[in-house]
Amino acid sequence: MKRLIALPVLAAAALFSAPASAACEKEVAAAQKQEGAAVAPAFKKVIECDAKIAKQTFPTLLQKTADVESIVALSMVAINNDVWNPVWEMLSLIKDYDARDEVAAAIGGKCAENEKVVSFLQGAYFGLRDIEFSRWEGALVTCKAESFDAWMVSTVESPPAKQYDEKYSKVAEIYVKRNGVDSLESLSKAGVKAAENNGPFDAVLIAMDSAVAPELGADISADDQAALETALVSMAKSLPPEQARSIADRLSNAGSASAAASLLPAIYPDRLRGGSFVYGGIAIESGECKGEKTAILHVAEVHEPGKRYLIAEDANAGMSAFSPKLKKCEMDEETWPVIISAEPLSDDGVDNFYATIEAQWTEKGYEVKRRDEDKVVLD
Numbered sequence: 149m150k151r152l153i154a155l156p157v158l159a160a161a162a163l164f165s166a167p168a169s170a171a172c173e174k175e176v177a178a179a180q181k182q183e184g185a186a187v188a189p190a191f192k193k194v195i196e197c198d199a200k201i202a203k204q205t206f207p208t209l210l211q212k213t214a215d216v217e218s219i220v221a222l223s224m225v226a227i228n229n230d231v232w233n234p235v236w237e238m239l240s241l242i243k244d245y246d247a248r249d250e251v252a253a254a255i256g257g258k259c260a261e262n263e264k265v266v267s268f269l270q271g272a273y274f275g276l277r278d279i280e281f282s283r284w285e286g287a288l289v290t291c292k293a294e295s296f297d298a299w300m301v302s303t304v305e306s307p308p309a310k311q312y313d314e315k316y317s318k319v320a321e322i323y324v325k326r327n328g329v330d331s332l333e334s335l336s337k338a339g340v341k342a343a344e345n346n347g348p349f350d351a352v353l354i355a356m357d358s359a360v361a362p363e364l365g366a367d368i369s370a371d372d373q374a375a376l377e378t379a380l381v382s383m384a385k386s387l388p389p390e391q392a393r394s395i396a397d398r399l400s401n402a403g404s405a406s407a408a409a410s411l412l413p414a415i416y417p418d419r420l421r422g423g424s425f426v427y428g429g430i431a432i433e434s435g436e437c438k439g440e441k442t443a444i445l446h447v448a449e450v451h452e453p454g455k456r457y458l459i460a461e462d463a464n465a466g467m468s469a470f471s472p473k474l475k476k477c478e479m480d481e482e483t484w485p486v487i488i489s490a491e492p493l494s495d496d497g498v499d500n501f502y503a504t505i506e507a508q509w510t511e512k513g514y515e516v517k518r519r520d521e522d523k524v525v526l527d
């Protein structure tokens with residue numbers, strides 16, 4: 149038994165005006181007398197009379213369908229005869245969300261047998277506003293045609309030159325739903341393009357995460373995790389340093405430390421010195437000596453070969469092994485605090501790093517002295 153759908157006549161009347169002339173009056177009158185499945189063939193005769201009048205008549209005839217099958221049949225007559233605009237917009241008139249999704253999915257499902265539907269959906273991407281296009285999600289999911297697949301790849305790989313675009317995000321979301329982990333290659337290309345043209349870079353990253361997202365309550369598989377890391381690293385190596393660093397941060401936060409570290413040359417292309425990145429390290433020996441607050445800043449270069457994205461934990465042991473210099477003083481702390489620069493430094497970076505820490509301790513009221521130590525080398 150067909151499920152009947154209530155369509156808002158007033159909403160349709162407000163959106164579309166009646167035919168402006170008596171042309172095709174006979175065909176229009178005949179179509180308006182039909183109901184259900186009989187509406188579609190009657191509408192075809194209106195189109196054959198005048199496509200412009202057919203466009204104006206479509207919403208009125210839509211009221212005569214009242215079930216999914218009849219709506220789809222009417223829509224296909226319009227699509228096959230290039231009367232697209234009223235079909236693009238009709239989903240807003242179907243207030244039953246389940247029925248709306250059924251209609252969209254049924255139309256999209258005809259892609260394999262009808263190239264006109266492929267062109268219709270591609271046109272919707274360019275011809276509709278964000279919210280109108282999003283209503284066609286069901287059709288984007290069910291449209292199975294090689295030409296549509298190729299269009300989706302091309303669209304995903306060519307993000308628009310703006311940071312937020314809801315239609316692009318929707319296409320990327322559907323592309324991921326259709327292709328899963330296999331969508332990562334195109335998304336990686338999209339990320340590079342988005343970085344170049346100030347496009348939706350964050351939306352691309354979100355889509356890449358979605359491509360490997362496990363079922364609710366499950367853990368991501370090792371293979372999918374590796375695929376995501378590979379795609380992110382490949383993309384980051386073609387990005388400017390700022391975006392490459394955001395990828396490395398993302399990988400580090402996800403526990404992919406080695407993958408994050410592999411991006412250090414892309415993030416700091418001018419800071420590799422003699423095969424190592426050089427960080428600033430300062431161990432702070434402080435206390436009260438003869439009534440005067442004194443701090444010795446033990447300064448060392450920390451050399452790291454690019455294996456670690458975060459080095460503080462590993463550098464701490466070497467930075468804590470220096471000989472104390474304060475004698476007969478009441479020490480502030482038994483264990484010296486150690487500060488490591490947040491990133492590898494350029495040639496004069498250690499001196500600048502020291503100056504920042506010196507100023508902080510001077511402001512605390514300490515007499516600050518510098519002690520240069522041998523470099524700390526991490527394997």
